[in-house]
Amino acid sequence: MPVVFEISAKIKLTSINKEKFVFHELKQSKDFLALTLAHPQYLPETFEFELDNLIRVEVWDTGVIMFEPLNAKHTKDIVLSCAVHGNETAPIELCNDLMTQLLSENIALKQRVLFLIGNPPAIHNGTRFIDENLNRLFNGAYSRGEGLCNPERVRAQKLEQYIDKFFASQSGERHRMHYDLHTAIRASKHEKFAIYPYRANRKYSKQQIMFLESCGVNTILFHHEPTTTFSYFSSENYHADAFTIELGKVFPMGQNDMTRFIAMKEMLTLLMKGKDLQLPDFDMKRLNLYQVCRSINKHFDDFEFSFANDVENFTAFPKGFTLAKEGGKEVKIEHEFESIVFPNAKVPVGQRTVLCLKSADETLLE
Numbered sequence: 001m002p003v004v005f006e007i008s009a010k011i012k013l014t015s016i017n018k019e020k021f022v023f024h025e026l027k028q029s030k031d032f033l034a035l036t037l038a039h040p041q042y043l044p045e046t047f048e049f050e051l052d053n054l055i056r057v058e059v060w061d062t063g064v065i066m067f068e069p070l071n072a073k074h075t076k077d078i079v080l081s082c083a084v085h086g087n088e089t090a091p092i093e094l095c096n097d098l099m100t101q102l103l104s105e106n107i108a109l110k111q112r113v114l115f116l117i118g119n120p121p122a123i124h125n126g127t128r129f130i131d132e133n134l135n136r137l138f139n140g141a142y143s144r145g146e147g148l149c150n151p152e153r154v155r156a157q158k159l160e161q162y163i164d165k166f167f168a169s170q171s172g173e174r175h176r177m178h179y180d181l182h183t184a185i186r187a188s189k190h191e192k193f194a195i196y197p198y199r200a201n202r203k204y205s206k207q208q209i210m211f212l213e214s215c216g217v218n219t220i221l222f223h224h225e226p227t228t229t230f231s232y233f234s235s236e237n238y239h240a241d242a243f244t245i246e247l248g249k250v251f252p253m254g255q256n257d258m259t260r261f262i263a264m265k266e267m268l269t270l271l272m273k274g275k276d277l278q279l280p281d282f283d284m285k286r287l288n289l290y291q292v293c294r295s296i297n298k299h300f301d302d303f304e305f306s307f308a309n310d311v312e313n314f315t316a317f318p319k320g321f322t323l324a325k326e327g328g329k330e331v332k333i334e335h336e337f338e339s340i341v342f343p344n345a346k347v348p349v350g351q352r353t354v355l356c357l358k359s360a361d362e363t364l365l366e
């Protein structure tokens, strides 16, 4: 048994290092983002404590905090991640709000939840990443090529380990979820949308799609191949219901209109509280479903798109249209119409520059 001593009526410390009371910062502020940004590389110590409302809190690393109810027979393991891209601030603010509510004992938690603030140094920098795009380094990609040669690769490996610790510590029938929250670089014809990672031999879940719809995310993209994203890692290795969720356009910290995320926050809170989610029946009329038909990679440094920088995500182009040029060749639209998402010509050679989409129907779903 770890020694338990009382720091206050609210928080009991169970992992003791009297010299370094990092937890005091958290106890006072109830602001895990502030603690994380004060220690962007690592925490001087990990620690754990219990709240008066019988929630166990464990801080595993900078940006990594787990909440577990001690008075409930929990069945769900929920991962909420943000800041896998450091400049995508709305999800950071949303997650921090939920963490503060939990630390303030304002949420009667009935399910386990792990929050991950992906790339704290990139938040400080106000950039998508420092050395390398973290969301291309999962599913073991951090060890390919040059190996663990930069902080993002090291962080990807650690984040995988935390996901494993969180999911694998529970036995029996569990419902695992991972919602990896992002915002998009450009404006989109569908403001909020989710990428459903490729599932080999598994259909996509209508129930999960209606959960997202209730969160205000009514557009779903079914990926057509394995990737090295965070959500694919959890989906593939732990059979979690995992998504990359785009909550709108990127804005600097503090400039997000948080009223646009009320539905998302309410649904996540209900999920954590173990409440009946009262999801509507599956209804195609409420949804926009797309299948990724092509991921266009960059092969040459001179890659350029033929459309303007302010063209929105989900803009459709007709068959034969020249989408891009590189190495003296043209990249053309192949289907009758293809919609584009995430165009970015500035990625390194070898990486994805754009996803091309066509409409999807119900046959992929169960």
Ligand SMILES: O=C(O)CCC(=O)N[C@@H](CCC(=O)O)C(=O)O
Pocket: 085, 135, 136, 182, 183, 184, 185, 186, 195, 229, 231, 244, 341, 342, 343, 344
């Ligand atoms: O707006 C953009 O161009 C990028 C937004 C973003 O970060 N999207 C994710 C999607 C990941 C996935 O395909 O599941 C990314 O590019 O990592």
Ligand SMILES: [Zn+2]
Pocket: 084, 085, 088, 182, 183
């Ligand atoms: Zn992102």
